[in-house]
Amino acid sequence: MKADMERRGFLVGIGALALVPGLASAAQGQARPVPEGAFRLERVLTRGLADGKSIVVTRHWGVAFEKTGPGALRITGKQTFAHVDAPASLQAISRIEARRDESDLFPLDLDAQGLIVVADRQGPVAPLPDSVLAEAISYAKARSAGENVTASSRQFLADLSQRGLDWMTGLPRDLFYPAPRDRRAEREIVLADGMAGTVAMREHVQADTASGLMTRYYREATTKTETMSRTGSETWSLAREVL
Template identity: 35%
Template sequence: MGIPALALFSGSPLWARSGIQIPEGPMRLTRRLERGLKDGVSIVVNRTWRIDFAREERGASITGRQLSATVDAPKKLAALARIEETRPTDDMWPIHLSGDGRIVAAGKYTREEDFAAAVREAETMIAQRSYPAEVKERHRQYLAQLHNAAGSLLDDLPPDLFFPQSEQRETRRPVDLPGGLRGEFVMNFTARRAAGHPWLAEAERSIVTRIADDERHSSDRWTLAQT
């Protein structure tokens, strides 16, 4: 079930105390998502939306309409690329923001990035599988599982995406693997606000999964500008 719209803003003290301004008129939001695959190749998804901000009693809401979607992928994934290009994104809207601009609800549900859940998922997947004893092959298989688990972290929007609370932050989480191996998730988030305004200009989030010297990368980059 979707989240019901909140009452329209009418001089709310909560919003007034926050001091946050919202953009007037339509804005263009873009996202470039890159997911690393094995053998150094990747799949890149570019999407563009027209979005509108509206004040609400407890903050603000954002509605959106996708304008375009393109996918760059290896030829062997052409069928997957076509599916991704035609996949609708209507269910991510509306997005509701708190008085300080943080995302409190997006589409049908809200779930902030949860490194602990991703770590548990990776450890469970690996524990349920048996891998060849050869060290390099074990590294490769474990890394693939870590990378799959980490990919879910990019499915959620950064809570402060539209009104960045900090310019840069890093989160690290170790992963315990069989045979005494150690893995690691590393997430970096950097953001820049629009000149003279509190809302987003551009942001980038990167995730690295690493075992010893082996690692894989995924990232997404967001921009927000007037149409």
């Protein structure tokens, strides 16, 4: 998972430092309180399929916070639950995915701004949906050039869908201390075969007003044409464990 963060560094590099909660207090030398107790981190990843069905992967981790330096925190954790809901034809793959242990997501270190520390350090927050959208369309157009318009259109849609999935599976650096926001971007597209459609991306982020900790981090990517509609989404949530 950490390797995935580094491979997808270009997708976590756009944003503004002013959007990150806790930055002002860090600049003033005020240390962020260490969240006490055990927390449950949940991630629900939904990937739409061409036939209208979907694959839903749900994972839980038990996590805890500890102080590692002035304003810096470390999050330790272990996967406690995994479930995959998928069509019957994909049950074999589903069982493999459900058995996969992603405890190696942790430990994660947070800097004084509450951002996940990564090797490339290319930016403070998850990218804006319109930035991801522009990059995805540009990439798909470059890959789909060809004389066969039908094949080019299919390639374009496949690449566009994959780029949306890449955005959702990259771990946001501001996952644990995000700025609350609701941002969306939508563009009309015209395929090589003349078919029209739309592609849209949304990011809806909520945080606890008292602690600044993330409560819900939702991202969605949708591609629609006259003949198909495919939506993928990712929802992170963080809550105290109830003993």
